[in-house]
Amino acid sequence: MIIQCRQCRTKFRFDDNLMHGTGVWLRCSRCGHVYFQENALMKPEKDLPSEPVKSAEESKSAKKGDDLSMESQHFVYRDANGVHSLDKAMRTKKELDEEINLDIEKRPEESISIKNEEVKPREVLSSTSSGKNWKLAVGSIFVILIISAAIFFVFPQSGEQIINNVLVYIGLSEPTRPEIAVPQMVRLQDVRHRVVNNYILGPIGVVEGTAVNRAEYPISRILIKGDILDAYSVVLGEHTSYAGNIMTDEELTNLSEEEILLKLSRQEGLNNSNDKIMPNGQIPFMVVFTHEPAGVIKSTVVTVGAERLLSE
Template sequence: MIVQCTNCGTKFNFDEAMIEGDGVWGRCSRCQNVFFMKNPVKEEATSSLDEKKAAEAGPSATGSAMTKDVEDKHLDVKKPGPDFFKEIEKDIEDIDKDKATGFEKAEDDEIHDEEGIVEEEIERKHGLTLGRQLIYLFIILLIGGIYFLFFTETNGQLLFEKLLGTGQKIEEVGPSQVDLIGLRQRLINNLIIGNIRVIEGTAINQSTLPMTRIKVKGEITDAYTVVLGVRESYCGNILTNDELVTMTEEQIQRELSNPLGSDVSNDRIEPQGQIPFMIVFTREPPVVVKAFVTPVGAERLLP
């Protein structure tokens, strides 16, 4: 049943089964106007009865009956109290709430509300799309991290060993694991540059891992330990006496700078392995008193 507010003209959809007696009072949800809604069923029955009586009694009786009926109806219709509206308002719902009964909006209001609903749904879809993207990205990263940490044998093993503290500690390989033995020095008269100082010895790998490219440094000082000269050489490069006598200074230093060793391989020195070395000083001052040799380089040989 469609009813219309007598004040603002708003139309509403109301369940006529809720109307008892001659009618009920309703309140417009828009302008709060209170108006009376007649019971269509009783109104039709009363109209039929009045027509029948009028036909039997004639014109005068009909007028008298109609007047009495109007007066009776006026007496029967009472203005409702506040409690009545509370019950009615529970049953009358705005059509925006998608109920079967309730107020029905005008066409302009419906169009405006539909546009608002469409905009709200579009914004909601955009929000869900962004949220889903973030969720999917998090899931992918989580799965990748779990696979990398737990399903790759090497990484998983290292992770658990690190967490439990049961993993084997990786030994550092460097010059500190190199010992020098058999140090000796001599002076040789080179035909080109004059006297040269030759220091020789042997390097030993004291680590538990293979080494490569062991390097030593020699220093010459005066009586007050003032450094007068520094030379570095890779192990495994040894010159003969003939070479020391006839080679130029550049040739000597070039031969002693081969990282892999020209006479003995400096590529792989096993644990406790030994390799000889040679350091040559040229054009040294006459006040040289002491000479020192220290290891300055050693690398772990990768498997």
């Protein structure tokens, strides 16, 4: 037979063998509605009470396009007590679900309020701690400045350096960039080594070249040191001389050792050429080895001294 749910109007195919007596209690598998289905196969009797049947207008209002399920999906109940117990269990389960949902909704609010209460003391502690740290930093800087001032009056040179370091440490001044040493600003080029036969001393070594001022300021008194080495880079001799002191081949051939060293030791150079070398300026130099031993293979020169001029 074809039965229809009283609530959602869904139609099902019901097995006739499951129908007993005046009817059975059914529960719709789609909407869960429980209702009493009368036995349409049984002839109506006057003595048997029947479930009030809904009007024909309600049954006709169902849509004609509803699909019929091939199998019955209803639960059959033999008595009304089972139906009442089922309804009671379903209501109890629904109430429990509502209580659980309410509990879940309340708990996040409680946790948020607890977190907010915990954050407030932390904010107060952080503000107080930051104020204490600021006062401590100011006090320590003040103490350091007092100590530095006392050291400055007792030891002016070291005290000035300490004050500068303190100012750099607290960020009031930038650290001074280390200046490049003046001798490192001198480039030596066109270096050559030759041997001259002196009538008094015999063979003497002569190393000569040109010094260039690479600094942005004028310099003076450039001092050059020359070394002569053997095949194993062992230093066989060394000598220093100031730039600007140049001798002719005639002087190198005829002068004595004392006269040669005297001419090369003039700080101002020949014609005061070593007094002031402008930026990118050039000045010749000469280093003489009055007693050059045998086995000399190479020679090296390096700038070992120079002075910066304060005024141009």
